[in-house]
Amino acid sequence: MGRVVIGFALRLAVAGGREALTRLIVIAAAVAVGSGLLLVTLAGVNATNAQLTRYASIYPQAASDGPLWWSTRDDYFQGRQIIRIDVAVTGPSAPVPVGVPATPGPGEFYASPALRDLLAAHPAAELADRYPGRDLGVVGPAGLTSPDTLLAIVGGTPERVAALPNARQVRSVGDTPALPETTVNLILGVVAGGLLFPVLIFIGTATRLSAARREQRFAAMRLVGATPRQIATVAAVESALAAVAGTAVGFGLFYAFRGTLAGIPFTGMPFFPGDMSLGVWDILAVALGVPAGAAVAARVSLRRVRISPLGVTRRVTPRAPRAYRLIPALAGVAVLVAALGYRPGTSDGQTAVFLPGLLLIMAGLVVAGPWLTMVGARIMARYADRPATLIAARRLADNPKAGFRAISGIMLALFVTSVAVGVITTIVDERGPAPVGSTDAGTVTTVFDEKPTMVPNTVFADLRAISGVRSATAIRENPQLTASGEVGLIACADLPSAYGRCAEGASVIEVPYGLSRWEESASSATVWPAASLTLDDLQRLPVGAMVVGTDGSAAAVERVRTVLEVAFPTFWVGPNVPGDFESDFADTLHGWEQLANVVIIASLALGGCSLAVSVIGGLTERRRPFSLLRLSGAPVRVLRRVVALESAVPMLAVTAVAIGMGLLAAHLFLRAQMGYTLVAPPPRFAVIVVVGLAACLGVIASTMPLLERVTGPETARSE
Structure with missing residues (x-):
């Protein structure tokens, strides 16, 4: 019997007419975008860990009687850092540096591809004379943290290398544990959690598309003898089918754009495409978890059908939300406040404190959203002076959960955006490159x-x-x-x-x-x-020390460096x-700014898509009430205002709450983690918010032509 029900559900999903096919495509597209972003987030974390692991191989652990002398030093060229590794073999069992086929001897060196390009593009007196001897070839990707890494592995005599600063004897290379990059790992964890909520809301919103219409169809099936379990199976299969297709497309999108994404310097330097990899558990988590989540969302959305075959006809005004819905968000703030007095020393410990606090705030905003929507609707109803405003306010007050569901993605997008911009803007302000005076510029x-x-x-x-x-x-x-x-x-x-x-x-x-x-x-x-x-x-x-004053030209500065070295x-x-040391961190800050831009764009895009799906779903589910209003004489323009106000007013109302909570969370995070005080976001943040809200209003406006098509007199008659 179960096989028959599943087969019937598959046929119903693809043979239910244009409406069913459209719903299937929309859900699949939503899941594709959501699963693709989840894959990018997981791959980004893996790429960062791979990058840090290779960085650790540049600093191997010392051994008192190791057969290889090793010294890692820093050099600069036009504001870019060059990592120079000097090595010397003292025994037959000496390890080979990672990324090269053999250890270079005295008068020999290897160079990374990026460094070789610089050597070829500039006069020898500016750079190449720093590495005299025979060029043995290229340092492979296994020995580089990034495609842009400037690295030279230079051979020398044991006596010469042993006399260098930071010299050490080593027995093995490449097995040093990854360096703990606390801030980067913590920010990536926050970003992953910040993107997860909008993605899940987007998937859940798309899965609920035309939920009311499907409830009526499934209720009819109950009346002719279908059991609740069979109805649940049909609903789960229908949603899981679209989710499986969307997940497959999401994997395709990830692998199609993996190379482009790897080139974005999230950590201050780009990744190798191979670093943007997925583990077996990552693949299984997305491939199985996303369809399973869609199936669960479908079962939850049809809970009224399980009450009785006539459950969908017993539509009563739901109980009004209470103020206690604010408790989870306040609890999240309390967690971050408590972190001010307790800061774990490890990256994992800090993530275990901060990430749950931020996720609790995001969950709290979702829980408190209906109450905020209800309060805003009642205020709007009190001061309504037009029929459209009064109808929209009464509908929102009657079912604030449904009204908030349409803009929940926007609320979380603004919260995540505020946190990202607040944290990174403050770090840039506190630790950005120091100003360089004209006297010392050269x-x-x-x-x-x-x-x-x-x-x-x-x-x-x-x-x-x-x-x-x-x-x-x-x-x-x-x-x-x-x-x-x-x-x-x-x-x-x-x-x-x-x-x-x-x-x-x-x-x-x-x-x-x-x-x-x-x-x-x-x-x-x-x-x-x-x-x-x-x-x-x-x-x-x-x-x-030696100090050489120049006219500040790149050629003069680099020739002076070469002579001194x-x-x-x-x-x-x-x-x-001045500025060389700061430029290293400036590159990292630039990567974090890129990361913030990705979070902003992804969050607002997901929120806008969720809004579009919610508005379209609401129109199709309420076509009968709107059709009856048109038959009773309500002009289409009034209905358009109702739809616009039902989405726009709650969206604008929660904007201030989301931004305020985001900046508060950013301030608490900065105070506890780095001891910084939040710096006011730059004007571009306000521009981003205004543009994002304007785009959301445009999304709402783009659905208006559908209103006239689905609310004609024939709809009322067919219903």
Whole structure:
């Protein structure tokens, strides 16, 4: 019997006329979009973990007697970070760096594809001279965090590599656990949860399309002898069929656009397409979970049919929502407030605190939505001065759950958007690139780990021979302030005029060590204090840093870097200009901004689609009441106003609540996680909200032609 019922349900789903086929296509399309976004979210989490795992292979664990010397250092080129790995083999069992076929020997190196492109595109004096020797080939994807990674693996002698900063002996490479990127993992977890709710609402809304019409059809089947279980089976099969088709299309969309999605720098750098992968459990969760969820939604939507065969005719005004529906949202806020005093030290622990709090707020908004809709409807009814306004207000007050269902996706979209924009805008404001003054824009600084006692005259000659170099100064350590390392010493004659002048009678002056803060204090009018040392004493002190002033041109800066690196190869961090360090984090911030844009677009798109499906479903389910209103003399324009007000008024009413709760959640998250205070979103956020709401109003307007077609006199007669 069960096989017969399933076969009958399949035939009914595809042979029920144009209305049934349209419903099937709409549900399948909704499920395709929703399942595709779920797959992208899961693949994004997997890609981030893969990226972090490969990043960890660049920093292998040290072993006291390892047969391979290893030193990882940072260099820069035109604001981009270059990772330089120096290696030297000391035994036959030495491991091979990940991504290359063999460990390079002295005078040999491998380069990543992106670095090789830079080497070929620029003069050797700007970059290639930093890697003298034989080019052995390309570092493969297994050894790179991203297609854009600039990485060089350089061979050397054991004595030379052992003397480098951060040198270590290693026994194995590539088995280091993934580095814990707390903030990235936490934000991705919040994004995944934030997208999950709109996706599920979209799928549930589409599954409920024409629920009233289907209830009547199934009630008729009950009257002719069908059991509740058979009706439930028919409903589940009908929805699951569309969900299976939509899920298959969702998988197709994911794999079709996986390469494009991998190129979006969500974490500050793009992914390899292969990183956007799905595990077996991910595939099973979506392939089985989405159709199962659609079937459950179908059973819930037809609960009145299970009461009795005449259940759908007993339509009474449902009980009005109560204010206690606000409790879940307030509980979510309480969880985030409690997190202010308790911040777990691990990423998983923080996710376990923050993510449930945010999800609880989102669930609370859905639960409280009908009550908010009812309050807004009663206010609208009190001040109604037109028939359309009064009808819409009474209909909303009579069944606020149905009215809120149409705009629940929009509410969650605005909440997720507010959280994403609030968090990322504040991080960018707090940790974005520091402003660089005009004086220091072209200043190249290198701080020595091994302090030389002198700088060869040939180095100064090579630097001054570079077009665009204005000055070259060696800063020596102050023996009285070595521990703090904040003040250095230079000869007064070596002070560039752009950085001020010496105190009266001074031959040696004190300056900021490394010139790292000259952009804050230096100008042509600055007077630097005299030091209690003679020029002879100064020459005996170790050199702590070199500062080279240039005209700021890229060619001059990169040629200076190359000269300094060749002359002083034992650097830990390569010669840099103001903004190099900040540019690394700026790339990450740019990735987070991209992530916020994706969340905004996806959330508003899902909310708009849910609204469209809800409005269309409401029109088809209420065609008889609207047809009777037309027969009684109500103009079509009045009915259009009713439909518009039923969706627009609740949508505008919950906008303020959703945005306010989103910004509050963002503030609590920032205070607990990073100690930041929420920064007001930029004007573009208001533009996004206005444009999003205008698009939703456009969606409502686009359904109006359907109203006239489905509410003709023939509809009332056929019913």
